[in-house]
Amino acid sequence: MLNVNLCGIKLRNPTILASGILGVTKDSIDRVGKNGAGAVTLKSLCHEERTGNKNPVMFGYDDVFFNAVGLPGQGIDNAVKDFKRLDNLSIPVIGSIYGYKIEQFGQVTKKMASLKPAIIEVDISCPHMDYGKPYDADPKLTAEVTQVVKKNAGKIPISIKLSPNVHDIKEIAHAAEKAGADAITAINTATGMMIDIDARKPVLANKIGGISGPALKPIAVRCVYEIYETVKIPIIGTGGVTYGKDAIEMMMAGAAAIGIGTGVFYRGNGVFKKVCNEMEAWMKKNKVKNLDEIKGCAHK
Amino acid sequence: MECQERTEIPKLMEISEVVYEGKGQKSFFFRHSLNCRPGQFVMVWLPDVDEKPMAVSYINKNEFAFTSQVVGKWTSALDKLKKHDKVWMRGPYGSSFSIKKNACVVGGGVGMASVSTLIDKLKDPTIINGARSKEHLIYLKRYKNKNLIAVTDDGSYGKKGFTTDSLKELLNDNNNKIKIVYTCGPEIMMKKVFDICNKYKVECEASLERMMKCGFGVCGVCMVNDQIVCMDGPVFNSKQLSKMSEFGSFARLKTGRKVTINEYHSIHA
């Protein structure tokens, strides 16, 4: 009932662990698989090993979750040794990559491709990196990165991950599609800040961070809706999906699959199964037989 | 419908007392009740410095404390704090020790902090408290009326040798009634304790230490095999430990890279 096809890859259900939540080790992929996810996205990796920011790097209150982890990672070379391969695990794995310079996106993609992930996702949108202008701030840069990644990915489909912190997300999505992207992941976190009034300081060590969780959902639904009107390639709708009803809403906006990150914080490791069960219950109640029936229906 | 709200933000707490415990070791008390089980930890934020996990080492009515040992930047900054100074805290987090009869508790160094609130709940436990030397031994006064075996590597106080030597001696005694061993300290020591427990067929629970960022099972760096130390642990039982091939041999750095335990301790001291 819930199975979907994403870039030719069959997923038992549309829920995908978003990048940056667990997804650091091979064992964690299997664990998330056992917890019912349809696929897993790895924590983003680049050409070098990075420690990331000092703590606090994340916290949450009510419906708002903050993070500024600073993209820690063991680097693609260590990851290649650590993971060995990604095509023989219990569920499809999406390898998330980024670089500082355009060439590095290509180099990292090539190494990631050697692990044979199901899809390569490109993080051009992390709001708290120090490599100058983010690549998604400009459709030309987005297109350049997309071309380089596509060239180095071989037959592996690529998805470009977009940020809501731009003037016109349609324009960026369009540039990515034209440059050869096979999918769009939308969205990354929206920038924000929290100041502790007793400490009189921002709580995140990085001061500014990204907002995720339920508070991000209306922005994510709007972005997915706009992107769906602009491109033909599938969208992995991500941002604040916590309950089955959120996933249904995201699909109605046009998503082909659903990313879940902060949902792990709000509902535990079992969030994937819970969301799937809630989706099924809604579908049965509303006599919906498969997800194609509702995908993008809000546009009609 | 399940509640969507979950609040995990650092909260202001004022230090009500600082107690000297040993060389570079101090307990920081807070006049505040904390709903906390033995073995759980809190995340402590010192603005402009860092935020780190600390085991809760005293739980009294309307008061709790943690005990820290100076090792690096963060513990040094903490060491300078005095009564009425402020820190920010969230938690408690993690799993806790079971509470069983006929117990032996093996604490190495400041690892004693993680098992101290357990000791307070156990009935007549045998305590093996070990450190490098006399000045590093903590809680001697606190446990003076308990069945305490103090050991030091250099023999400057109590027995000379490792905690694990004393544990072996204890379990070798045919009259011993020990059914479970609780431990916290350097991982090499805990691995030895675990192996000894297996040999003598007694249960074991160990509290593991890993690099932690979130403390609530999201970031994924503190994993030992498929176990998330901050959430599934830090306390693991024999059954869990026997499935964790990385226990006693490997840990991950903040970057996620897997290294040997020795390398881990030399890098993140």
Ligand SMILES: Cc1cc2nc3c(=O)[nH]c(=O)nc-3n(C[C@H](O)[C@H](O)[C@H](O)COP(=O)(O)OP(=O)(O)OC[C@H]3O[C@@H](n4cnc5c(N)ncnc54)[C@H](O)[C@@H]3O)c2cc1C
């Ligand atoms: C869950 C958890 C919570 C923690 N909470 C705190 C906390 O609240 N505060 C804090 O400051 N730190 C905490 N730590 C840090 C940790 O306890 C210390 O880094 C560790 O105990 C080393 O302390 P030390 O330097 O005093 O050890 P050492 O003095 O070097 O050694 C302590 C004892 O371990 C034994 N030992 C050492 N090496 C071996 C060996 N090779 N074989 C057998 N036995 C050996 C010795 O008998 C010695 O008596 C925590 C750790 C864990 C696991």
Ligand SMILES: Cc1cc2nc3c(=O)[nH]c(=O)nc-3n(C[C@H](O)[C@H](O)[C@H](O)COP(=O)(O)O)c2cc1C
């Ligand atoms: C702690 C944390 C770390 C993240 N790290 C990454 C990352 O490394 N790469 C990336 O593309 N997105 C990263 N993200 C963004 C998420 O993948 C996701 O796009 C965003 O959080 C919105 O979805 P959510 O509300 O379901 O979490 C991170 C998010 C969080 C909360």
